Amino acid sequence: MFPDPLPLARSAVDRDALSRQDPELISRMLTSSVAQVLIVDGARIAIERTDSTPELLQISGNDFPAAASNGREPEQFAYLGSDAHNSYLVVDAGERSGDLLNQIQQKMPHKQLHWASPRQFGTALSDSETGLVTTALALMQWHRRHRHCPHCGATTLSIESGWVRQCPIDRSQHFPRTDPAVIMAITDDADRLLLGRGAAWPEHRFSTLAGFVEPGETPENAVRREVYEEASIQVGAVKYRGSQPWPFPASLMLAYTGNALSTEIIVDGVEMLEARWFTRPALAADVEEGRVILPGKASVARVLIEHWYGQPLGTSPNHEWS
Numbered sequence: 001m002f003p004d005p006l007p008l009a010r011s012a013v014d015r016d017a018l019s020r021q022d023p024e025l026i027s028r029m030l031t032s033s034v035a036q037v038l039i040v041d042g043a044r045i046a047i048e049r050t051d052s053t054p055e056l057l058q059i060s061g062n063d064f065p066a067a068a069s070n071g072r073e074p075e076q077f078a079y080l081g082s083d084a085h086n087s088y089l090v091v092d093a094g095e096r097s098g099d100l101l102n103q104i105q106q107k108m109p110h111k112q113l114h115w116a117s118p119r120q121f122g123t124a125l126s127d128s129e130t131g132l133v134t135t136a137l138a139l140m141q142w143h144r145r146h147r148h149c150p151h152c153g154a155t156t157l158s159i160e161s162g163w164v165r166q167c168p169i170d171r172s173q174h175f176p177r178t179d180p181a182v183i184m185a186i187t188d189d190a191d192r193l194l195l196g197r198g199a200a201w202p203e204h205r206f207s208t209l210a211g212f213v214e215p216g217e218t219p220e221n222a223v224r225r226e227v228y229e230e231a232s233i234q235v236g237a238v239k240y241r242g243s244q245p246w247p248f249p250a251s252l253m254l255a256y257t258g259n260a261l262s263t264e265i266i267v268d269g270v271e272m273l274e275a276r277w278f279t280r281p282a283l284a285a286d287v288e289e290g291r292v293i294l295p296g297k298a299s300v301a302r303v304l305i306e307h308w309y310g311q312p313l314g315t316s317p318n319h320e321w322s
């Protein structure tokens with residue numbers, strides 16, 4: 001059975017899109033004791049840790065330390081939705097990321113506060129926390145990267161509780177981006193798995209091949225094109241397996257399995273340094289002896305690899321505090 005949902009596809013909070021239109025929503029939540037504020041800084045989110053269990057840091061709206069008014073752009077907030085107990089906001093700590101966490105830490109000395117990435121701890125979160133984290137990171141990184149109008153270059157303003165940016169000059173509206181990417185477990189007729197070692201990855205990291213879907217292309221054709229580009233392997237039938245957000249910064253990972261029509265590997269040596277066909281015993285031995293380091297448990301790649309293998313591989317813990 002292929003895991004459903006994938007680790008970062010879990011969610012339990014109502015996104016409540018209708019409430020976003022209320023222009024007073026965010027300021028009202030910042031005076032409320034049931035509103036919870038999550039804090040992000042780029043691709044990291046603030047967490048609190050007791051022993052080895054991470055939890056999202058959540059500050060009541062009325063306890064959130066307001067930024068000093070200094071004439072700069074107001075802080076970027078966005079409304080994430082609500083559940084039966086709370087409503088949720090996210091703020092980008094931006095320039096005061098260090099100060100803000102220290103300030104909050106002083107108010108809760110019994111907790112250890114950290115910045116962390118769900119790449120490291122994603123599988124340890126609840127369904128509710130997972131949905132909040134992936135939405136918060138994707139949305140706030142979009143705000144950081146899309147401050148200017150693509151038509152006229154003016155600085156755009158955040159409206160609709162952080163879900164739209166609008167140009168003050170030509171009134172054009174701009175919406176958060178999600179970039180579809182394919183990630184695929186390709187097997188040959190002997191049921192060997194194709195894994196590659198990308199140039200940008202840590203040493204010994206092998207993973208399934210992946211790449212972005214191009215304009216005018218289907219995900220299925222992107223699977224075939226990417227595998228051919230990266231390893232010169234031709235792929236025939238492919239099967240969709242599931243999806244999960246991967247907010248680093250804006251990907252939606254679409255998972256596929258596929259059958260190779262050829263087996264001779266040629267890598268480009270630039271993007272992909274090496275690619276190999278692995279049998280199950282060979283991969284298990286390489287992982288055991290540290291010659292192959294697999295991607296983290298929250299990744300689709302790890303799920304695809306373990307699905308092919310038939311059980312969990314290696315001894316790496318669920319959350320990795322690298």
Ligand SMILES: [Zn+2]
Pocket residue numbers: 149150151152153154167168169170171172
């Ligand atoms: Zn404009």
